[in-house]
Amino acid sequence: xxxxxxxxxxxxxxxxxxxxxxxxxxxxxxxxxxxxxxxxxxxxxxxxxxxxxxxxxxxxxxxxxxxxxxxxxxxxxxxxxxxxxxxxxxxxxxxxxxxxxxxxxxxxxxxxxxxxxxxxxxxxxxxxxxxxxxxxxxxxxxxxxxxxxxxxxxxxxxxxxxxxxxxxxxxxxxxxxxxxxxxxxxxxxxxxxxxxxxxxxxxxxxxxxxxxxxxxxxxxxxxxxxxxxxxxxxxxxxxxxxxxxxxxxxxxxxxxxxxxxxxxxxxxxxxxxxxxxxxxxxxxxxxxxxxxxxxxxxxxxxxxxxxxxxxxxxxxxxxxxxxxxxxxxxxxxxxxxxxxxxxxxxxxxxxxxx
Amino acid sequence: xxxxxxxxxxxxxxxxxxxxxxxxxxxxxxxxxxxxxxxxxxxxxxxxxxxxxxxxxxxxxxxxxxxxxxxxxxxxxxxxxxxxxxxxxxxxxxxxxxxxxxxxxxxxxxxxxxxxxxxxxxxxxxxxxxxxxxxxxxxxxxxxxxxxxxxxxxxxxxxxxxxxxxxxxxxxxxxxxxxxxxxxxxxxxxxxxxxxxxxxxxxxxxxxxxxxxxxxxxxxxxxxxxxxxxxxxxxxxxxxxxxxxxxxxxxxxxxxxxxxxxxxxxxxxxxxxxxxxxxxxxxxxxxxxxxxxxxxxxxxxxxxxxxxxxxxxxxxxxxxxxxxxxxxxxxxxxxxxxxxxxxxxxxxxxxxxxxxxxxxxxxxxxxxxxxxxxxxxxxxxxxxxxxxxxxxxxxxxxxxxxxxxxxxxxxxxxxxxxxxxxxxxxxxxxxxxxxxxxxxxxxxxxxxxxxxxxxxxxxxxxxxxxxxxxxxxxxxxxxxxxxxxxxxxxxxxxxxxxxxxxxxxxxxxxxxxxxxxxxxxxxxxxxxxxxxxxxxxxxxxxxxxxxxxxxxxxxxxxxxxxxxxxxxxxxxxxxxxxxxx
Numbered sequence: 001x002x003x004x005x006x007x008x009x010x011x012x013x014x015x016x017x018x019x020x021x022x023x024x025x026x027x028x029x030x031x032x033x034x035x036x037x038x039x040x041x042x043x044x045x046x047x048x049x050x051x052x053x054x055x056x057x058x059x060x061x062x063x064x065x066x067x068x069x070x071x072x073x074x075x076x077x078x079x080x081x082x083x084x085x086x087x088x089x090x091x092x093x094x095x096x097x098x099x100x101x102x103x104x105x106x107x108x109x110x111x112x113x114x115x116x117x118x119x120x121x122x123x124x125x126x127x128x129x130x131x132x133x134x135x136x137x138x139x140x141x142x143x144x145x146x147x148x149x150x151x152x153x154x155x156x157x158x159x160x161x162x163x164x165x166x167x168x169x170x171x172x173x174x175x176x177x178x179x180x181x182x183x184x185x186x187x188x189x190x191x192x193x194x195x196x197x198x199x200x201x202x203x204x205x206x207x208x209x210x211x212x213x214x215x216x217x218x219x220x221x222x223x224x225x226x227x228x229x230x231x232x233x234x235x236x237x238x239x240x241x242x243x244x245x246x247x248x249x250x251x252x253x254x255x256x257x258x259x260x261x262x263x264x265x266x267x268x269x270x271x272x273x274x275x276x277x278x279x280x281x282x283x284x285x286x287x288x289x290x291x292x293x294x295x296x297x298x299x300x301x302x303x304x305x306x307x308x309x310x311x312x313x314x315x316x317x318x319x320x321x322x323x324x325x326x327x328x329x330x331x332x333x334x335x336x337x338x339x340x341x342x343x344x345x346x347x348x349x350x351x352x353x354x
Numbered sequence: 355x356x357x358x359x360x361x362x363x364x365x366x367x368x369x370x371x372x373x374x375x376x377x378x379x380x381x382x383x384x385x386x387x388x389x390x391x392x393x394x395x396x397x398x399x400x401x402x403x404x405x406x407x408x409x410x411x412x413x414x415x416x417x418x419x420x421x422x423x424x425x426x427x428x429x430x431x432x433x434x435x436x437x438x439x440x441x442x443x444x445x446x447x448x449x450x451x452x453x454x455x456x457x458x459x460x461x462x463x464x465x466x467x468x469x470x471x472x473x474x475x476x477x478x479x480x481x482x483x484x485x486x487x488x489x490x491x492x493x494x495x496x497x498x499x500x501x502x503x504x505x506x507x508x509x510x511x512x513x514x515x516x517x518x519x520x521x522x523x524x525x526x527x528x529x530x531x532x533x534x535x536x537x538x539x540x541x542x543x544x545x546x547x548x549x550x551x552x553x554x555x556x557x558x559x560x561x562x563x564x565x566x567x568x569x570x571x572x573x574x575x576x577x578x579x580x581x582x583x584x585x586x587x588x589x590x591x592x593x594x595x596x597x598x599x600x601x602x603x604x605x606x607x608x609x610x611x612x613x614x615x616x617x618x619x620x621x622x623x624x625x626x627x628x629x630x631x632x633x634x635x636x637x638x639x640x641x642x643x644x645x646x647x648x649x650x651x652x653x654x655x656x657x658x659x660x661x662x663x664x665x666x667x668x669x670x671x672x673x674x675x676x677x678x679x680x681x682x683x684x685x686x687x688x689x690x691x692x693x694x695x696x697x698x699x700x701x702x703x704x705x706x707x708x709x710x711x712x713x714x715x716x717x718x719x720x721x722x723x724x725x726x727x728x729x730x731x732x733x734x735x736x737x738x739x740x741x742x743x744x745x746x747x748x749x750x751x752x753x754x755x756x757x758x759x760x761x762x763x764x765x766x767x768x769x770x771x772x773x774x775x776x777x778x779x780x781x782x783x784x785x786x787x788x789x790x791x792x793x794x795x796x797x798x799x800x801x802x803x804x805x806x807x808x809x810x811x812x813x814x815x816x817x818x819x820x821x822x823x824x825x826x827x828x829x830x831x832x833x834x835x836x837x838x839x840x841x842x843x844x845x846x847x848x849x850x851x852x853x854x855x856x857x858x859x860x861x862x863x864x865x866x867x868x869x870x871x872x873x874x875x876x877x878x879x880x881x882x883x884x885x886x887x888x889x890x891x892x893x894x895x896x897x898x899x900x901x902x903x904x905x906x907x908x909x910x911x912x913x914x915x916x917x918x919x920x921x922x923x924x925x926x927x928x929x930x931x932x933x934x935x
Contacts, residue, residue, distance in 0.1 A: 041505050042482035050480075063559075099603075099637065145481075151556040151567050153511055153527060156600075156637050161507040162480050163566050165530035193529065194566030198558060221560075228560065 009115045039165040040164045041145050044305075047208040050159040051097045053204060054079050054120075056104070058087040059089040063314055069149040069160065069202040070094065070118060071215065072129035073242065075176050077102070077120030080132070080242060081202030094120050096127070099157030106246030113238055114184050114217070130204070132242055135235035136211035137329050138167040138189060146195045146232075148203025148216055155161035160203070165193025167231075175220045175229050176317035179326045182220055189232045196220075196228040206234040214238070223331060245267045263324035268283055275278040277320050287323040289340075301351040307340035327353075355841030370545035376787035388546040389485065389501055394468035396499040397421070398489040399445070399538060401429035402711070409499070409539030410435065410459065411548065412469040413580070415445075421448050422539030422553045424520060426457040431720045432712040433726070434459050436489075436497030436536065437468075446712075446719045449583030450727045451673060452519045452681050453591040454646075455553050456576055457538075458583035462716055470540060472774055473547025475572035478526055482506045486530040486552050486568075488539025499539070504530030512643045517684035519675065521591075523795050525569045526550045532568030541570040549573050567920050580837030581848065582649045588680060589836070590650040592671025600628050600638045607658065613880040619667040619908070628664065631659040640675070650674060651849075651860075653841050668841050668911060670883070678725050699816040711811055735834025739863040740850045744825045746868045746891075747898055756823055758897065760815075761920040762786070766807050775811070775916075777819045782812040796855055801881030808914060810884020810905050813875050817859055817861025818888070821870075822897050827893030829854045838862065840872055842911050843887075847872060867891055869898060883907050895921040 052072045060066030062345050070081035079094065086092060092104040102120035106219065109116045115135030120127070122272045138144060146163050154160050175182045195216045203216035222229045274296015278288040287309040294300045309317050312326040313336060330336065334353045339346055397410035397419050408425030413417070419435070426433065426447055435445045448458040461467060478484075484506055487499040494500065508527035515521035528541065532555045541550035550570030557565060582589040595614030598605050605627045610617045627635050631654040635641050650655065650673040655665045675681075712720065723729035757778040764771045764786060773786025780796040784805060793804045794812035804812055820828035835849040840862060847862030850870075862872035869891040875884040885906035891898055899921055904913035 039481075043479045043481040046481040121459065135367070151558075151565075153508060153513075153556070153640055154569060155512075157510060158510075159480060161527060161529075161567060163507055164505045194564070197556070197565060197567065294578055 005253060019249040025049070039208065041162060042208060042210070044143065045208065046147070046162045047159075049077040049130070049145075049147055049210060050162075052098060052130045053147055053149070053160045055152075055154065055160065056081060056086055056202065057095070058092040060085075062136065065198045065219075067149060067152050067199045069147075069200060069204075071202065071204050071217070072096075072120075072127050073117075073132040074129055074246075075125050075127050077122055077124060077127050078107060078129075078246065079118050079120065080215060080238065081116050081118060081248075082215065083111070083114055083116035084201055084218055087118070092118070092148060094118070094191065095156065096120070097157065097159065108248075110241035110245060111183050112185060113233060113241040114182065114240055115233070115241045115245075123327060130212055131226060132212070132235075132239060134212065134321040135239060136207055136213060137234060137236055138170075138207060138213045139350060140167050140169055142167045143208045144189075144191055144193065144213060145206045145208060146191070146193050146200075146203055146216055147206070148195065148197075148200035150195070150200040150203070152199050163193045163195065165191045165195075166267055168192050170234070171230065172240075173224045176223060177218070177220045178313045179328060180220075182218070184217075184233055184237075185233070186237055188217065188237075189234055191232060192231050193230060193231045195232070205235075223334060226335060263321060264327040265324070269324070269327075272297070273351075276301065277323065279320075282319070285320045287317050287320045297352060297354040301338065301349045303338070303340065303349065307342050307347070309338060310341050310346070311337075311339035313337050368802065374601055385485075385503075385544065388542075388544065389487075392470060392485070392540075392546045392548075393438050393487060393499055393501075395467050396487045396493075396540060397469040398497045398499070399425055399459070399493065400431065400434045400436070400492075402432050402434055403430070403801055406598045407489065407492055408535060408537040409552075410539035411538075411551070412437075412467050413472075413489075413548075414460065414469050414805060415467050417445075417463075417466055418448070418580075418584070419445070419458060419459050419461055420551055420580075421457050422538075422551065423452050423455045423457045423680075424443075424553070424683055425538040426450065427680065432716065433459065435459070436494075438496075438498040439459075440496045440498075441499045443470065444713050444716055446630055446716060448731050449586050449589055450680055451579055451591070453515075453521055454571060454575060454579065455520045455522070456551065456571060456579060456583065460719075462719070463523050470542075470548040470794065471546075472577060473543055473545070473549045473789075474574045475526060475574045476548045478506050478509055480506050480509060483544040484526075484528050484530055484549070485542045485544065485546075486528065486532060486536060486539065486570075487542065488536040488552060490531070490533035490535040492535050493902060495821050500536075502531040502536075504528050507567065510640075510643060511569060512646075517681075519681055520554075520571050520710065521646060522554060524570060524572055524575060526572055528552075528568050528570060529566050530568070531564040533564050534562050536568075536805040551576060558616070572647070575636045578647060579649055579836075581629060584835045585691065585732060585735050585836045586728040586733075586834070587833075588727055590676060591646060591674045591675045592648045592652055594645060594648045594656075594669060595672060596621060598635075600642050605635050605638060614669070615882055616656060616667060617907070618882060620660070620665065621656075621667070622660065624660075626659040627656070628659055629655075631655065642715050645671075645898060651835065652839070653836065655841065659912060666911070667908075673870060680727070720769065735848070736832060739834065740832050740861075742851075742868040743821070743861075743863070743870060747822055747825055757924050758819060759922040759924055760918055762916050762918055764789075764808055764910050764914065764916045766914055775813075775815060777815045779819060780816075782816045782819070784808065784812060796857070797875060799857060801877045802885075804884070808905055808916070809882065809905070809907065810886055812877065813857075813877075813884045813915065814873055814886030814903065814905065817854075817857070817873055817875060817886075820854055835860065840887075842906070842913075845871070869900075889911060889915075896923050897921060 010290045012189035054070040056068040064085050068086050072079045094102045104118045107117040107119045149160050170187045174187050200216050201218045205214040212235045214234045217231045261349045274293035275298040276291040278290050289307045317323045330353045336351045395412045399410045400407035410419045431447050433445050435443045443461045445459045445461045450457045471865035486502045507529045511525045511527045536552050552570045555568035595611040597608045599608045607625045653670045721729040760775040762775045771786040771788050776783045785791045785795040792805045829852040831853040833851045835851050838849050850861045852859045858876045860874040861870040873886045887904035888900040890901040895923035904915045
């Protein structure tokens with residue numbers, strides 16, 4: 001967005017250019033040529049944008065936070081945020097930049113964009129807001145600014161936190177948390193600022209000039225490395241979704257953010273993992289290990305017959321079906337943390353997906 | 355085709371950004387120079403035993419350095435400090451502020467230490483570039499600080515205390531990397547001005563490493579405490595004798611102590627708080643945030659509104675914790691100090707050579723006493739401000755029984771009231787034409803015995819008498835407190851607090867005069883203090899005397915001046931008669 005010459009270039013070449021820019025960053029003094037603007041953040045950009053930021057407070061569960069961020073997009077009080085657990089629980093309060101509190105209703109959601117549009121319950125029509133139809137895109141190497149209610153540092157009318165960073169890549173992202181997978185299939189922005197923080201989801205990613213770039217994503221880990229990923233869904237991706245929701249068209253084929261994939265079957269569990277569970281005759285059969293095959297992945301993880309599996313990564317396991325579901329979409333070589341109860345004591349181990 | 359596009363891109367890129375390139379290079383060069391300039395003032399603070407450590411920053415050439423309380427807390431009274439010259443210095447603890455998580459130490463062995471220059475942390479704006487210097491993960495074996503670079507993510511932030519102390523009020527939030535070992539290190543603005551002390555971070559699921567949200571104690575808060583810390587005390591923060599809440603977008607007074615000065619001025623529950631210590635208050639959080647930066651004993655203006663209008667009064671902040679000894683660090687919220695778990699403590703051989711015993715030549719620089727961090731430094735303050743005052747007075751000819759008869763003229767609202775002020779060791783009286791006579795007795799000292807128009811004059815005169823006639827013998831205790839800004843004059847004075855026969859006085863000193871410029875005297879709780887000012891000490895009369903005395907009127911927040919025209923030294927009996935006539 002900072003180079004005039006990157007307009008009208010098709011997406012294949014865009015990738016090449018991204019590579020060029022990355023290449024340039026490696027060789028000084030060219031590295032410093034990337035930014036036309038030498039300020040990391042313009043104070044006026046931060047101050048102006050903060051007026052559109054909303055602090056969300058709702059219901060948390062376990063490790064999931066009870067607070068988040070949203071961005072006002074209309075003067076009537078529509079705002080966009082991530083379609084996460086906060087939205088699903090239904091009890092949501094929004095605090096605007098001037099410290100006013102509002103109840104919130106969900107206008108619509110869009111699973112493939114991990115997007116929710118909410119509406120502050122008021123007749124007011126003078127909310128400061130971003131122009132959601134005006135947005136830019138970012139290339140690797142571009143400076144970016146992220147605003148969010150991370151760690152709930154700001155209360156009431158206090159301005160939300162601002163962090164700075166660099167756009168690192170635009171890429172598809174294979175990430176999730178426990179058995180939940182990020183439903184966004186299209187590329188997202190990966191950034192080097194730490195935005196993967198409590199309450200940051202739904203925050204705003206801007207260029208240094210204040211142009212809309214994207215919406216900060218959830219607290220999720222990369223499936224391959226386990227790293228907490230800092231990402232944002234590009235605004236160019238969000239815009240069509242926002243448009244449809246505001247027009248009252250539903251985008252949602254299903255109303256669940258859980259994946260619909262089939263759980264791993266018993267036979268595969270035995271043949272691949274070397275693990276046989278107590279058969280799930282009852283709906284609520286607990287996940288007891290019935291047998292472990294020698295030298296199997298389960299054996300290497302030191303799992304034993306009689307162990308009760310109580311947790312896989314961040315997910316609490318109550319039944320064999322819960323356990324089977326957590327192995328949906330796992331990749332070979334991925335490390336999975338398993339906690340079992342053995343003779344009344346908890347024992348944590350790591351299983352490597354075979 | 356692709357090659358052509360690639361080449362075109364490169365050319366286009368280079369051309370369009372040649373200007374920016376130049377600017378950036380200049381900026382980078384300036385940044386490098388700034389870092390070179392400020393890095394020598396950064397201290398690597400380590401306990402003499404050699405486990406863990408943190409950071410600090412030198413503030414004066416004599417070696418005073420600021421760090422975090424949670425860094426020095428486990429380090430003992432003497433510690434080892436590394437500077438970027440690669441040398442290790444001995445250091446001694448001076449004062450601590452557990453509430454604000456600040457500690458003052460003194461590096462030893464030089465009188466020409468490099469030091470930093472403070473900026474104004476209230477001028478920091480969100481988005482301003484910042485530099486954090488310190489020793490994260492105790493990386494530097496040669497003590498050259500690690501530099502991290504970021505922006506101010508938030509200003510005037512509040513971070514809850516861990517337990518009841520380590521409270522970060524009005525602090526600066528930054529996104530520069532802050533990691534274990536950074537604690538106590540300085541935050542600078544991009545011009546190299548010292549704006550804060552990096553002390554804590556929002557640590558969460560990643561463990562005790564940078565999360566993009568760290569907090570620095572504002573330098574303005576630190577500066578308010580430096581003289582207090584130099585007193586070698588366990589320094590306390592202040593609190594008001596009233597509470598506030600936010601209601602209907604207004605900040606409302608909730609409860610007011612009936613024994614407080616603000617109550618006596620007329621503040622009541624339901625009044626609206628408008629400003630505190632000169633800053634507009636828009637929420638209860640605002641109030642809590644701003645109150646947190648002041649030491650106990652600070653006198654601050656408070657503006658509130660009631661049915662009769664807007665009123666500005668002043669109040670002296672009460673002590674918050676009154677720690678008698680340094681509190682134990684809570685195990686609660688993690689702080690970025692010390693090496694991360696698993697770090698090999700043996701990696702720095704210099705530390706292994708040191709024993710946790712104080713160095714012989716510096717042993718005398720630490721003195722333990724209840725209520726103090728290091729009583730040695732309190733004695734330094736006494737020697738600097740109180741001893742010269744006592745020396746200025748010749749008490750050899752004096753006796754407690756000597757009485758003074760002073761011809762005075764009080765000027766109240768433009769009218770002069772000439773009269774006689776009689777002062778002895780335990781009694782004082784005033785008899786002025788046009789004013790009712792009044793007598794104050796030291797054994798039953800009370801605010802009610804003072805003339806309302808000249809409130810505190812009699813008690814103040816008795817304290818002056820005690821100082822001039824008895825010197826040190828007149829006081830059972832004298833402690834150096836630190837500094838205070840007198841109101842309404844805004845004159846900065848150094849405070850010596852004395853006790854005598856149950857009366858607590860705060861004597862104010864400046865470098866201009868060996869004798870005090872002020873004394874504020876506490877009556878029993880529920881009565882206003884006497885606020886006395888002394889102007890122009892001289893020796894032309896038979897005792898050291900000021901040309902004028904002022905009393906600060908609490909209602910008007912303005913001085914009422916009393917000129918001293920003549921003094922006659924007599925016996926106590928004649929003085930008493932004079933006052934009673």
